[in-house]
Amino acid sequence: xxxxxxxxxxxxxxxTYHRIASPTLKLPSNPRLTIPTTVVSCTISQSGxxxxxxxxxxxxxxxxxxxxxxxxxxxxxxxxxxxxxxPSDTASIETGDGHIWKVTQAKCHGGHAVHYVQVGEVETxxxxxxxxxxxxxxxxxADRNRRYDHMTMHTSQHLLSAVIEARLNxxxxxxxxxxxxxxxxxxxxxSMTEDEIQAIQTEANQYEMDKPNEPDExxxxxxxxxxxxxxxxxTGGVMRVVCCGTHWPTLHNLQLFSIPQTETLARxxxxxxxxxxxxxxxxxxxxxxxxxxxxxxxxxLSCGAPQVPTRVEQKRVEDLEFELAKRTARNLLEEMxxxxxxxxxxxxxxxxxxxxxxxxxxxxxxxFARLVLSESQYLVILSSTSSSQSATGTNVxxxxxxxxxxxxxxxxxxxxxxxxxxxxxVWKEGREDMIVSGVLQAAGNPYK
Numbered sequence: 001x002x003x004x005x006x007x008x009x010x011x012x013x014x015x016t017y018h019r020i021a022s023p024t025l026k027l028p029s030n031p032r033l034t035i036p037t038t039v040v041s042c043t044i045s046q047s048g049x050x051x052x053x054x055x056x057x058x059x060x061x062x063x064x065x066x067x068x069x070x071x072x073x074x075x076x077x078x079x080x081x082x083x084x085x086x087p088s089d090t091a092s093i094e095t096g097d098g099h100i101w102k103v104t105q106a107k108c109h110g111g112h113a114v115h116y117v118q119v120g121e122v123e124t125x126x127x128x129x130x131x132x133x134x135x136x137x138x139x140x141x142a143d144r145n146r147r148y149d150h151m152t153m154h155t156s157q158h159l160l161s162a163v164i165e166a167r168l169n170x171x172x173x174x175x176x177x178x179x180x181x182x183x184x185x186x187x188x189x190x191s192m193t194e195d196e197i198q199a200i201q202t203e204a205n206q207y208e209m210d211k212p213n214e215p216d217e218x219x220x221x222x223x224x225x226x227x228x229x230x231x232x233x234x235t236g237g238v239m240r241v242v243c244c245g246t247h248w249p250t251l252h253n254l255q256l257f258s259i260p261q262t263e264t265l266a267r268x269x270x271x272x273x274x275x276x277x278x279x280x281x282x283x284x285x286x287x288x289x290x291x292x293x294x295x296x297x298x299x300x301l302s303c304g305a306p307q308v309p310t311r312v313e314q315k316r317v318e319d320l321e322f323e324l325a326k327r328t329a330r331n332l333l334e335e336m337x338x339x340x341x342x343x344x345x346x347x348x349x350x351x352x353x354x355x356x357x358x359x360x361x362x363x364x365x366x367x368f369a370r371l372v373l374s375e376s377q378y379l380v381i382l383s384s385t386s387s388s389q390s391a392t393g394t395n396v397x398x399x400x401x402x403x404x405x406x407x408x409x410x411x412x413x414x415x416x417x418x419x420x421x422x423x424x425x426v427w428k429e430g431r432e433d434m435i436v437s438g439v440l441q442a443a444g445n446p447y448k
């Protein structure tokens with residue numbers, strides 16, 4: 001970037017806006033963000049870019065570059081170097097011979113934007129970046145999309161933090177601009193309820209619709225009290241401390257969405273919480289991916305997308321019931337023990353308020369049939385009633401003998417030695433239980 005700068009008085013923009021222009025930097029009209037410039041210096045990079053971070057933080061070990069890399073400083077650039085918690089842009093540089101070189105990242109060293117350029121043969125390619133050599137810097141489609149995503153998320157973070165501080169008096173301790181497609185987050189001094197998050201999200205999006213042409217730093221609506229949300233680093237529409245990031249000039253179409261929950265963090269004697277959020281293209285990608293995953297899950301569960309939560313819960317209950325059914329079957333087998341010419345007779349009655357009690361009894365019977373020896377002789381009757389019975393209530397049975405049908409006046413059917421049915425009315429221990437006991441006693445001889 002050029003060091004020379006002048007402040008111009010705005011003509012058509014509000015007086016609280018400030019415009020800074022460079023006498024040498026020509027802002028590109030090409031939407032691909034292409035700018036011609038010249039090389040200031042070029043050196044060979046032996047290792048990865050130095051870590052950025054505040055003093056006192058544990059610095060990570062610089063990563064070794066996978067490919068030969070040059071550190072190039074240009075007279076002008078459209079590449080944003082990493083700073084303010086925002087990752088750098090990526091770009092490409094075209095040299096005089098027409099070759100296009102990839103800029104993997106940019107860092108700010110001593111006030112200069114240093115471009116990390118991947119090359120092939122270092123000694124030969126170094127000549128293409130000689131001082132005063134003419135080059136063209138371009139943000140291609142992928143680079144531009146990366147820049148737009150960073151601008152959207154960074155602008156949204158300022159808006160989100162400002163509204164939270166104004167309405168709830170919760171300061172933002174830090175924030176993270178994560179890699180796509182993960183959500184970004186702000187770290188807050190305390191957690192927020194779901195209602196608070198919804199209210200903040202609604203107000204932020206309402207502000208985007210009410211004041212779509214105001215920059216995120218601008219405070220010009222005392223009637224709404226929005227001037228209270230501007231952090232201490234802002235004054236008169238301009239930050240006193242530079243934010244070090246790229247932002248949209250307006251709040252138009254940010255479409256902020258906050259995930260309706262916070263993640264609580266505990267550090268030493270203090271606690272904080274992270275609020276995750278999406279906006280702009282990242283929000284669209286999140287919704288698209290979520291929909292694809294929802295449709296795939298619905299297909300696997302053989303249900304419609306709106307029924308997925310219910311079906312997942314039902315599947316969880318079914319899995320638990322299956323484990324309980326196996327345990328019940330093993331208990332029956334242990335009670336049956338080794339047979340010595342005697343048949344095993346057993347009635348198991350349980351209270352079950354689930355939506356499919358007959359299915360659970362069937363699972364028990366199937367598990368028991370798999371465990372018991374084929375030559376074993378037994379008559380097992382399984383019955384179930386709800387906790388609140390009535391004259392029109394339904395009780396279910398699953399058993400291995402059809403004689404119960406005539407005794408209890410039940411309706412049902414079966415195949416082979418397995419039979420199931422339903423009994424309407426109130427189940428009483430002194431009546432229906434006695435009938436079942438009588439059936440077992442009447443079996444008399446070993447069951448065949």
